[in-house]
Amino acid sequence: MVVVDRPEGALTEDAVDHVVIVGAGQAGGDLAASLREMSFAGRITMIGGEDSYPYSRHPLSKTFLREKKPRSELLLRPEETYERFDIDVQRGVRVVSIERENKRVLLDDGRIVDYDALVLATGGSPRTYPDDSLADASNVFYLRAAEHADGLRGHLTPGARLTVIGGGYIGLEVAAVARGLGLEVTVVEREERLLARVTSPVTSAFFAQVHDEEGVVLRTGRSVSSFRVGPDRRLTAVVLDDDTTIETDVCLIGIGLRPDTELAQAAGLEVSDGVLVDSTLRTSDPAIFAIGDVARFPSRDSGETRRLESIPNCTEQARALARTLTGGTEPFDAVPWFWSDQYDMKLQVVGLANPSDVVIVRRDPDRKRGFAVFYLRYDEVCAAEIVSSPRDFAIAKKLVHQRAIVDPGKLADPAVPLKDLLSKATSTPAVS
Ligand SMILES: Cc1cc2nc3c(=O)[nH]c(=O)nc-3n(C[C@H](O)[C@H](O)[C@H](O)COP(=O)(O)OP(=O)(O)OC[C@H]3O[C@@H](n4cnc5c(N)ncnc54)[C@H](O)[C@@H]3O)c2cc1C
Incomplete structure (x- = not known):
């Protein structure tokens, strides 16, 4: 076991009476639950920008996209859990700034909340396509929140032509669902192979073959050169850099995530494609931590920093941080894992x-x-x-x-x- 020296001014168990979590997503929700499981007796306030209790995003490109289901089925835990475990969830309200010297955050409804420990679990937003012509196109979607899945599902009608931009996990999962619903699907990927950032060439080739067998048209090694948008603000075609035109009824853009670091940056914390944390998930301020998709942490193998976008990473970081906030000193040291469902x-x-x-x-x-x-x-x-x-x-x-x-x-x-x-x-x- 590696024992980490507490930096000067760091938290001691006694000092933490109020944990404030910014972001009521997977990581925030798991942290609140883990703290109570580990008998944390202080106050927990979770402040979430979405008007929902913490919910799972992974079904949004799988079962929840295929079939309309009540949103309640997405919830990580039943609503009453939060009351039962005395977790104060403030929904539909955003933290707009952090006053580090006074240890308090300002909310967009004007309220001020004091903290002993502040946890940034702000996740991220879909990387958007840098093309103004798409700004308000009614049939172009990104996929991060439940309402995005509801919007996209409304366009997934048999025979419609779906163009997916980005051959990563989310794009391929949506392609698989859409084929199952009888759409014509084209996937455009800038890299020479699918899943290029995340799997081996062998696995990429396997998934390319499966999607091909299922009738998906794959355009790897190709970029979008322009979008054609009609006067009714509907995207009608995607034009590639080899001048191919893909007639389109609905488009999903899945080209990655931009971590939501603005709050941290404005507060003067160290940020670099994520909020930088040490092996105890602590930022450059000893009273502020970051977990989940937004956190960039040192890898156990190389010491290089990395950011992971996965549910197991959120859950394991939440548990590790709950241990730290209840007096533990063990660093975060989990082997990452992930899954994807296609066909x-x-x-x-x-x-x-x-x-x-x-x-x-x-x-x-x-x-x-x-x-x-x-x-x-x-x-x-x-x-x-x-x-x-x-x-x-x-x-x-x-x-x-x-x-x-x-x-x-x-x-x-x-x-x-x-x-x-x-x-x-x-x-x-x-x-x-
Ligand atoms: C479609 C889809 C499919 C996926 N499939 C899988 C899968 O199969 N397997 C897997 O392991 N992972 C999957 N993932 C990834 C996984 O869902 C994410 O890693 C996980 O949800 C990240 O959780 P998080 O809590 O870090 O961030 P989020 O879930 O993004 O939550 C962050 C929350 O913080 C809120 N917030 C941000 N800023 C503020 C602020 N200033 N004030 C208040 N609130 C704020 C946001 O509104 C948001 O609700 C998928 C993701 C998506 C989108």
Whole structure:
């Protein structure tokens, strides 16, 4: 275990009577719940810009998009939980500034809230397309909030032509849902392959093949050169840099996230594509922390900083911070993992791969839509991508956690059960 020296002026357990959380999303909601689970007896105030209790965003590109369901089904926890656990949730109100010297925040309705510990869980906003012509087009959507999914769903009618800009997880999940609903779908991706930022070329090629089989037209290595918008403010076509014109009835833009760092920046905290935190998730002000999509933290392997956009990351950071705020001193040190659902497949990813890692592909010829990719760094299993085998994923997670040293030939051989490799693996103690 690594013990972290508290910086001068840092919180002690006694000093924290009131935790104020800015942002009532996944990370904020999980932190409030974790604090109570860890018997935090002080006040908790969560201030959220959306007019909702914390809800899950992952169904917005999957089940909730496919089929209209009550918003209440998205909630992370039933509404009454917050009252029962004495968590004050202020909904539909934004924090507009932080007064660090007085330890208080100002809300957009004029109220002032004092804090002992302030947590920034402000997430992010979709990166928008830098093209003014799209500003108020009625059939162009981004996807971050429940109302975006409701708006997009209204246009997903059989036979309509959907153009998805961005071949990342969200774009591909929406493409899969839209094909299931009978739309004609084209995906435009600037990089040479799908999921280029987040998976190996092998996994990218696999998903490209599946989307192709499902009837999605893929335009990788192509950028948008212009949008055609009619006088009625409807987008009618997307023109690519090879002069191809894609006639369009509805468009989804999924080109990434811009972390919401404005508050932190205005308050003079260190910010660089995210709010910079140390291994205890503390910002450059010892009384202010950041978690979730907005937090840029030091990686356990390299010490480089990174920002992750995933639910497990939110949940694990929330738990780590709750431990710190209740007197713990252990740093945040979780192995990242993630999942994506497309058609009948579940992709699960654990660890973070580097381009220099050795790639081992494990493919069972009897399973058309299932395979695994493992990454070895200095002979240790450091990351894995598993398609449609939650059981293998559970074992892969253990291999990555252990940084297991395995025989690459056996790892690639589907006849050798993965669990056998686990029991025979040599594990390397984590570097502390
Ligand atoms: C469509 C979609 C599908 C996804 N699918 C998956 C998936 O399959 N698996 C997975 O692991 N992850 C998935 N994710 C990512 C995951 O949902 C995010 O990582 C997670 O929601 C981030 O939570 P957060 O609390 O950091 O931020 P958010 O959920 O964005 O919450 C931040 C909240 O802070 C509020 N806020 C911001 N500024 C202020 C302010 N000044 N005052 C008050 N409130 C403020 C915002 O309004 C927002 O409600 C998906 C995301 C999307 C959008």
